[in-house]
Amino acid sequence: QVQLVESGGGLVQAGGSLRLSCVASGGTFSTYAMGWFRQVPGKEREFVGCVSRGGVYTDYVDSVKGRFTISRDPAKNTVHLQMTSLKPEDTAVYYCAVAMSRGLLRRADEYMYWGQGTQVTVSS
Numbered sequence: 001q002v003q004l005v006e007s008g009g010g011l012v013q014a015g016g017s018l019r020l021s022c023v024a025s026g027g028t029f030s031t032y033a034m035g036w037f038r039q040v041p042g043k044e045r046e047f048v049g050c051v052s053r054g055g056v057y058t059d060y061v062d063s064v065k066g067r068f069t070i071s072r073d074p075a076k077n078t079v080h081l082q083m084t085s086l087k088p089e090d091t092a093v094y095y096c097a098v099a100m101s102r103g104l105l106r107r108a109d110e111y112m113y114w115g116q117g118t119q120v121t122v123s124s
Contacts, residue, residue: 002027002098002113009094009118012086020081022096022115029077033099035111036070036081038092047106051079059104086122093117
């Protein structure tokens, strides 16, 4: 069983930055891939990015490439999502998730554990 707690969301103006954090407890941090997703009301949960178990490889949805960066901090069992040049269309609840497998995984159904989500609101 893995528990995930996200933090760092908030209200920011367009062009601003936020850093989301997700602390994992339970399991062994180095054995699972991690991802970030986002969701707005009435829409399906959308893949944002993911990072491999070792933290070397990352993958992002095209709309955030060059603006968002995922990193892992094994010493703190934490994964970060650094978001820059934020746009109003980035407004959503952001979730981190854990997949008990290797690789770069884009589908929500490939992830087993989810955090409670943190709201990000970007004003124009």
